[in-house]
Amino acid sequence: MRLPAEDRRLSPRTGWTRAHWEAVADHLLDAVNRHWSPRCARIDLPGEPSRYGVVSDGLEGFARTFLLAGFRVAGGGDPALLERYAWGLAAGTDPHSPEAWPRPDVLGQAKVEAASIALVLQLTKRWLWDHLDDGVRERVLDWLGTVVGQPYPPINWVWFRIVVESFLREAGGKWSAEDLEQDLAVHASFRRPGGWLSDGEERAFDHYTGWALHLYPLLWTHLFDVPDSLCSQETRRTWADDLSRYLEDAVALTGADGSPLMQGRSLTYRFAAAAPFWVGALTGAAEPGLLRRAASGVLRHFVDHGALEPDGVLTLGWHGSWPPIRQAYSGPGSPYWAAKGMLGLALPADHPVWTDVERPLPVETHDFTRVIAAPGWLVSGRRADGIVTTVNHGTDHALPGDQRTDSPLYARLGYSTATMPDATDNSVVLLDSSGAASHRAGFRTLFVETLPGDVVAGASYGPVRWVDTSADHSPDHGSGRGGDIVEGPPVLVLSVVRSGVEIRFVRVDGDTDARLRLSGWPVAADLRPHAETAARPEVVVSAERLRSSLCALRGFDQAGVHTGTGTSPLGKYVATPWLATTGRVTRGDVLAAAVRLDRGRGAAANPLLTGCADEIVLRWSDGLDTRITLPNP
Template sequence: MLPPENRFLSPHTGWTRAHWEAVADHLLGSVNRHWSPRCARIDLPGEPSRYGPASDGLEGFARTFLLAGFRVAGGGDPALLERYAWGLAAGTDPHSPEAWPRPDELGQAKVEAASIALVLQLTRPWLWDHLDDGVRERVVDWLGTVVGQPYPPINWVWFRIVVESFLREAGGPWSAEDIEHDLALHASFRREGGWLSDGEERAYDHYAGWALHLYPLLWTHLFDIPDSLCPQEVRQTWSDDLARYLQDAVALLGADGSPLMQGRSLTYRFAAAAPFWVAAMTGVPGPEHGLAAARGIRCLRHFVDHGALEPDGLLQLGWHGGWPAIRQAYSGPGSPYWAAKGMLGLALPADHPVWTDAELPLPVETKDFTRVIAAPGWLVSARRADGIVTTVNHGTDHALPGDRRADSPLYAKLGYSTATMPCSTDNSVVLLDPEGAASHRAGFRTLFVEELPGGVVAGASQGPVRWVDTGADDSPDHGSGRAGETVEGPPVLVVSVVRSGVEIRIVRVDGQTDARLRLSGWPIAADTRPQAETAARPEVVVTGARLRSSACSLRGFDQAGVETESGSSPLGKYVAVPWLATAGPVRRGDLFAAAVRLDRDCGAMTNPLLTGHGDEIVLRWSDGLDTRITLPSP
């Protein structure tokens, strides 16, 4: 399938444009056997979404249409669009047995309408301009049902903006009021450092890049947008925001090209490359590393090398290979093909510098570093020796301060990385009630995230925990935590101090409780059961799949162990999580501390010496550096 590597032009991946074209053509060719008779649907195998097969078939059509459109716009064979032209004719015909559900009838059709409109605009000379007048009229009628319709106040606002902008240029119905309303909502999502939240909640994830940065820049690049709708200063703000965001986004990539395994819709996989491509397409200055040749961020090769393409060439719901448990309620067999956004660069000509310039190394390949990303409240740490990037989380939970729901595993954990997938028990600080049920922390307050001398970053969050019985909540899974009958717990303070890949996690319970305290570290997934070693201090070290996860008590914990699961990760059959705990209930004001780390078994582990008096904590690192932390008041 792939041409020979070119290590002169691409010293890190060996991949050139020819490799990207080969993967795109393989993806498109592999769905050919799944076209419906009139080509309005691509009916892929797999469990249907909650919206049903008709919606799923439209999704398969629209999302592969993205990839075909990018391929043709960048010089590919226009014949790739022939079946899509037939499908447009059948899908928009209300009398056809393959008629699509309309956007005013089914919410998911609003999403797919945006992909269709975007590609029709991108490929206008090869497709739209050659359609019969009757087909064009029906497409306009079908798309036109979005006008005036309600849209969720999240990234979906861009689906209506894109569709109505296409309708405006095609002579169809559109609403300036709709677009102005949606642009105002988008403006409300803007946060510090070029980040955007997917709605009003602290919902920071890959949607910031593959949706909330992607669509605005493509919109102003592909459509004739008057200044009355989008003034020049707004366009410049968006470009500046993307440039700042990319500085963080490239720092969050592992040396192997893996994106951060955090947030919903992870089945979109290499769509994480999309913001780099849109920057190259629209002339937004990129970060020092990676963007000189955006292909060098390696996301696509990472997933191809790790089996994301099934033997039949399809993308299934999963991460590397198929793993159905990754699905959300809206996920269907065609959903993974939003990964096509990560191949947007194919719409650029072959002589664009992004294809002809030599690859550059990623930040994690050049040096060890720490970084604070203020908007999501992340403390980032990367080590060149193992190529892993970790984030310690004190600001993201897909909730608002004071929320009383259960934790969302994809958002509210204390840590996420490019080498581990969150499971049920990892990276948490919980109180265990007398029956052993664990508390939840969503709705916490972020107290601070900051850089300190010596490459140290620190953060803290605080809030009352609770126990939530979610058994009666059967609402669709869209990434948020679940609701239920709640038992209130005491406030808990968690402080993290991170240096050289080591997190010193400090905990204080600021209320009365009869619960024990448990702290857990990073999950190790492997196809053979990970190995665990415990020491008397207490300390536990778990190894497997060339990874090492450890939790070592520095103060207060008197138990250590490993929680082992099976079938809960796409990265391996077994998952093992180290933990520390107290033998009995904790007392108000008592201080606990542990060293938590994840690495590739890169030599001996040295933890700092912790001393403290009252609320003043001093960490003395092995090189003599002292880090002083004043704990916030209860």
């Protein structure tokens, strides 16, 4: 792919302008041209099919690339990009066609793709819908109309029906005000503090907050003629205010290299993570130059790391192809929901988001810590590293008291813009006599708070368990797995974070014969990472300018490194440092360790830990004292 020359005057951080976005979009669309079905109702991309089958996957390829073509045309691209999609609409909605689409009332996945089709038909009405034959328009309305009255799961899916029925309402099809009112009420139940939205009733905080739950509401009110009886002006203001607050966190969660936080399901959508930045530009929710810098950083990150290589087709993976990233619903067309992150192309070239000078991300200007209350995250960014980390005490894709296993994508104690969650990283577990590790999903969040001196702290608590999942064959949608339970004791985990250093405290509030193991950040590389273990005990793992370390401050007498292969899209080898107790952990004892992830530049010294029992004092290298009382829930 040939890209335009960089413009460091307009875009001093990324060098990218609208011309770069257009070049990437055109490259993506050109690359799928050889995969059109004969009548253009499907884009049949190579790869292992999803659980819904190849016909559904072909519809997915059509609908998700249709998003990108629609954004491109709406922002001034060649309307000829829509020609094949017009043919596909005619064939896909014809029940007698060999390429007829599965109906949304028959196949659940078609409900998802129907929303993308309806959204682009509304966005490109004067170029496409207005020029379709009456018969084709009638068939499209009939096909879309099968969503009316259908059950939708109470997650981000409610917006798929809202979008489809809003298009039907304006295009003369059947629709249901009751459906929309019910779906809007479900969406309202997702609201959490600080502008965040949970994807359902569980503590399911991930990129769906941005690329779905903030994307659709304000795009809906912008593109459709939504009456106040359906959505009041007060609700619209609430949504706009929520987006503005959410974006303050979203830009802070973006690494200096453009990497989004690697946390949550559907990571194969990659640069869809840029979608909320463009919605913010559309609504004026944040400064345009900052939003473009964040969005361009995300897209460039994936382009620079080979996401479009070798042939321009997005495959299941992160940077390049990595099939294990799939969930049960993932197929060859799934990665093209990345098109959501290119929504900015629908904005005109003279929009301030394209003409204002880029502003730096928070991690590019200063070291910072912040608390994000809804997901229970303690966020830390260091300018010297450009890495953003989160320490997690509130997200597990579960509810308090849940008895399932931990989901690595949600329940780990840490996520970052430089590491992909692995099977053993960032956990505090009890090891039974066979070496099996316990799970803590379903914990209670005790607190997340800001303390003096740029210190943030948080704690979570709950009984651990061992789970036999051998009989659980449910599809992977991001949650943990169930099975026979062996109960364990309650465990308290408390984190104090400053200057990129987490001091992690653990207390077991019950009798057990198990040992305790604490693990740190995983380092992935194509060459085996280098590990050093000191007598303290302390362990440091490093590779390719990334360093992960653990230092025992109290209670641990073993240190080591777990090394796996083929478990991360970031490299062939993954090395994770750990600390452990040699014998069983004693009820009420407080153990502590310093947990770090950095690039080995300007790392702060570990604080001095003093105090006894549950009254702890941390003295940092600059003399600041942080006093911690471990709670007794």
